[in-house]
Amino acid sequence: MAIESGVVVVGGGLAGATAALSAAREGAHVHLISANESTLRQASGLIDALGYPNPDGGGDAGTDAASGPLADPFAGIGDLPENHPYRVAGADALREGLALFDDAVGDLYRGGHTDRNALVATTSGCAKPTARYPRSMAPGAVSDERPMLLVGFEADTEFDAPLAAERLSAADVPFDVAGATIAFPGDHRADAAVTRLAHALERDEDAGQGRTTRQRLADRIRPHLGDAERVGLPAMLGDAHVEEVRADLSERLDAAVFEVPTGPPSLPGIRLSDRLFTALDEAGVSMTTGMPVVDFESTGGADGDRIDRVLIDRNGARIPYSAEQYVLATGGLVGKGLDSDRERATEAVFGCHVPQPDDRTDWSAEGAFADHAFARFGVEPDGAMRPLDAEGVPEFENLRAGGGVVGGADVAREQSASGVSLATGLVAGRTAAEEV
Numbered sequence: 001m002a003i004e005s006g007v008v009v010v011g012g013g014l015a016g017a018t019a020a021l022s023a024a025r026e027g028a029h030v031h032l033i034s035a036n037e038s039t040l041r042q043a044s045g046l047i048d049a050l051g052y053p054n055p056d057g058g059g060d061a062g063t064d065a066a067s068g069p070l071a072d073p074f075a076g077i078g079d080l081p082e083n084h085p086y087r088v089a090g091a092d093a094l095r096e097g098l099a100l101f102d103d104a105v106g107d108l109y110r111g112g113h114t115d116r117n118a119l120v121a122t123t124s125g126c127a128k129p130t131a132r133y134p135r136s137m138a139p140g141a142v143s144d145e146r147p148m149l150l151v152g153f154e155a156d157t158e159f160d161a162p163l164a165a166e167r168l169s170a171a172d173v174p175f176d177v178a179g180a181t182i183a184f185p186g187d188h189r190a191d192a193a194v195t196r197l198a199h200a201l202e203r204d205e206d207a208g209q210g211r212t213t214r215q216r217l218a219d220r221i222r223p224h225l226g227d228a229e230r231v232g233l234p235a236m237l238g239d240a241h242v243e244e245v246r247a248d249l250s251e252r253l254d255a256a257v258f259e260v261p262t263g264p265p266s267l268p269g270i271r272l273s274d275r276l277f278t279a280l281d282e283a284g285v286s287m288t289t290g291m292p293v294v295d296f297e298s299t300g301g302a303d304g305d306r307i308d309r310v311l312i313d314r315n316g317a318r319i320p321y322s323a324e325q326y327v328l329a330t331g332g333l334v335g336k337g338l339d340s341d342r343e344r345a346t347e348a349v350f351g352c353h354v355p356q357p358d359d360r361t362d363w364s365a366e367g368a369f370a371d372h373a374f375a376r377f378g379v380e381p382d383g384a385m386r387p388l389d390a391e392g393v394p395e396f397e398n399l400r401a402g403g404g405v406v407g408g409a410d411v412a413r414e415q416s417a418s419g420v421s422l423a424t425g426l427v428a429g430r431t432a433a434e435e436v
């Protein structure tokens with residue numbers, strides 16, 4: 001039997017969650033369908049709005065965008081091309097998307113007190129511009145002048161703390177920074193999962209020699225402390241009880257302990273995902289996870305085609321879900337919202353138009369970090385986030401899109417991925433709900 005909702009959101013990443021919350025706020029009955037648990041569980045947990053509006057330099061955003069990060073992401077929006085999602089979604093969309101995020105995550109995050117970007121220390125020793133950051137990373141702000149110690153673990157080859165410290169020092173940060181590598185306390189395999197180590201810190205069990213995991217960790221850090229007034233460790237200081245672990249270690253070391261964002265799997269990403277899914281529950285959004293939308297049915301209408309229902313795959317059975325309005329939030333090439341073969345890049349669920357050069361050799365440029373056309377691939381929406389066909393007509397009168405599936409931004413180079421998801425997800429969810 002078909003399940004009916006006012007709005008069906010396809011995709012459970014940041015854009016899907018934002019669209020669903022935004023539609024629910026407008027009073028719509030919302031159902032969210034996601035193929036996987038959530039890609040947020042892999043993400044760093046940082047919410048970037050706009051770090052480098054024009055990564056190749058030039059522009060008039062009040063900074064030398066080629067050499068330094070943007071202080072105020074809102075100041076850079078006017079410098080972006082007209083088809084950039086921030087320009088298409090409208091001037092207030094980013095601000096409102098960030099406000100919705102702040103409401104949903106509460107005290108888990110910091111950064112909402114200002115329009116300006118924070119600079120957060122990363123495992124590679126960069127100062128990354130970001131609009132919102134987990135509370136557990138707050139003492140790692142690069143604007144803070146207190147001396148810093150970075151501590152990595154022998155088994156974690158991704159975070160070379162002495163090298164990161166060297167790079168930060170070379171970048172002329174306004175504080176002294178040192179790095180040390182130590183062994184994680186207790187009897188753990190060299191390739192132990194970060195979640196296992198996080199739980200060991202959270203449970204704080206006996207780690208040998210009559211000392212607990214946290215006591216022994218503090219014992220190992222102390223000889224490296226020097227004058228440091230803050231200590232950064234890889235982001236694995238517990239799961240739900242990270243604040244308790246941080247407070248305990250901070251007291252033992254008499255220094256502010258903070259987390260440095262890491263690659264997948266990411267504890268801050270897992271915490272964010274859990275918090276957003278709780279917010280979705282509280283907003284009355286129903287959910288189907290672990291099953292992809294594999295097909296849809298539509299009928300022709302006066303203002304264009306209309307989607308009647310989507311079909312999800314449940315162990316080979318095709319289950320229909322119908323709604324008045326649909327939001328496509330399936331991500332880009334990474335999230336599987338876009339498919340590509342030797343010939344074309346296509347939007348994977350509804351087959352929406354994806355503008356692209358005819359010649360595949362024009363998809364990419366020389367060099368890994370160059371200005372690649374494919375990085376901006378995605379559907380091209382109107383101001384209500386409806387994907388347009390090649391003639392500029394909405395593909396479906398009742399379909400909107402948000403997040404990585406929307407084209408026009410190279411979010412990796414600009415450092416704007418989450419901001420684009422918040423801005424476009426907010427508008428897609430709201431305009432969908434307004435039509436229910």
Ligand SMILES: Cc1cc2nc3c(=O)[nH]c(=O)nc-3n(C[C@H](O)[C@H](O)[C@H](O)COP(=O)(O)OP(=O)(O)OC[C@H]3O[C@@H](n4cnc5c(N)ncnc54)[C@H](O)[C@@H]3O)c2cc1C
Nearest residue numbers: 011012013014015035036043048293330331335403404418
């Ligand atoms: C490793 C990693 C690190 C990141 N780091 C940062 C960072 O430092 N700063 C920052 O701002 N952003 C970062 N991001 C980006 C951010 O987390 C989001 O991925 C981005 O904003 C795009 O979100 P999205 O919701 O559009 O797509 P995605 O996050 O890709 O989510 C797409 C969702 O759609 C679902 N889906 C796809 N196809 C179907 C289908 N057919 N049926 C049903 N569901 C489907 C997927 O299962 C997934 O839940 C990072 C992401 C990753 C993966």
